[in-house]
Amino acid sequence: MSSPRPEGVHALIIPLQGSVLVVPSAMIAEVVPVPQRLGRIPLSEPWLLGVFGWRLRPVPVVSFNHLLGAEEPPASRRSRLVVFYPLPGRAAGDFFAVLSALEPQPRLLEDGQEFNETSTGPEGIALMTRLGTVKALIPDLDALMKRFYPSAVA
Amino acid sequence: MSAEHQVARKIADDGEQYLRLSVGGTEFLLPSGASIAVEPREQLTAETGHRYIVAWRAVLSDRWPVFHLEGDLSTRSERPWAKAVFIDAKPFPVGFTTEDILLLPRDLRVEPFTPLGRLPTAAGPVFSGAVVRGEEVQLLLDPLALAAYLQYLGAQ
Numbered sequence: 001m002s003s004p005r006p007e008g009v010h011a012l013i014i015p016l017q018g019s020v021l022v023v024p025s026a027m028i029a030e031v032v033p034v035p036q037r038l039g040r041i042p043l044s045e046p047w048l049l050g051v052f053g054w055r056l057r058p059v060p061v062v063s064f065n066h067l068l069g070a071e072e073p074p075a076s077r078r079s080r081l082v083v084f085y086p087l088p089g090r091a092a093g094d095f096f097a098v099l100s101a102l103e104p105q106p107r108l109l110e111d112g113q114e115f116n117e118t119s120t121g122p123e124g125i126a127l128m129t130r131l132g133t134v135k136a137l138i139p140d141l142d143a144l145m146k147r148f149y150p151s152a153v154a
Numbered sequence: 155m156s157a158e159h160q161v162a163r164k165i166a167d168d169g170e171q172y173l174r175l176s177v178g179g180t181e182f183l184l185p186s187g188a189s190i191a192v193e194p195r196e197q198l199t200a201e202t203g204h205r206y207i208v209a210w211r212a213v214l215s216d217r218w219p220v221f222h223l224e225g226d227l228s229t230r231s232e233r234p235w236a237k238a239v240f241i242d243a244k245p246f247p248v249g250f251t252t253e254d255i256l257l258l259p260r261d262l263r264v265e266p267f268t269p270l271g272r273l274p275t276a277a278g279p280v281f282s283g284a285v286v287r288g289e290e291v292q293l294l295l296d297p298l299a300l301a302a303y304l305q306y307l308g309a310q
Contacts, residue, residue: 035289035290
């Protein structure tokens, strides 16, 4: 008889500047290297770093550091783009990517064992906590919808 | 075929052609039908007293302004330009500077694309589509929103 599988959430830990973003792995379509040149998007929000081609689609690249009011350091060779599936309710092609400072790491978060010192976060963050010694941020999808698609949500 | 790809194919099937414009060193696309005139710089009357307008095109008793645009669609007047592209607007058409223009073949595949975040103009997003080549992306200018942006600059 096999032992029961541990319950929990398969998450991806996305390194940012001084913190990590914790998202369910099911939200992620792919992790890819940063292209040599991101296309600029003139007259756009400061947190929108640019656009790149992925699977024949234009995919916007978001700086979560900028969204949280921090500076975004230049991408390095170790940086990655984390391509997210469209947010709930959005069109099937509305992928977006988040710049990650390093290769994101998968992790199984078991119920009630990983998070401590939880608190509410800034706009766009549902919960701030610690994952080991690192500040961990859990995004607020409703708030992201409002930031990304303000005219659709209004 | 997904709904998006159907939209993209429909755009192509409608026979729309696109201009590739080099604006401040960055390439953008514009529906060719949106351009009502293209004039070489030599045919235009230079303007030196306006913050954003660099030339005028005389049309009968009217004149159409030409705005100098950089690759980020700002209006710093630093880079040499060769031609002005005019798009229709009310009460009169507006133009912007470009270094080079090329009419692209009809088989271009344009994907829907709207930048995330707040709209930069009351007329909506300045970009309404994109052409993807590998990792590179060329953005498609929305003529109505671009005209609204230029008119906003002209009123400054």
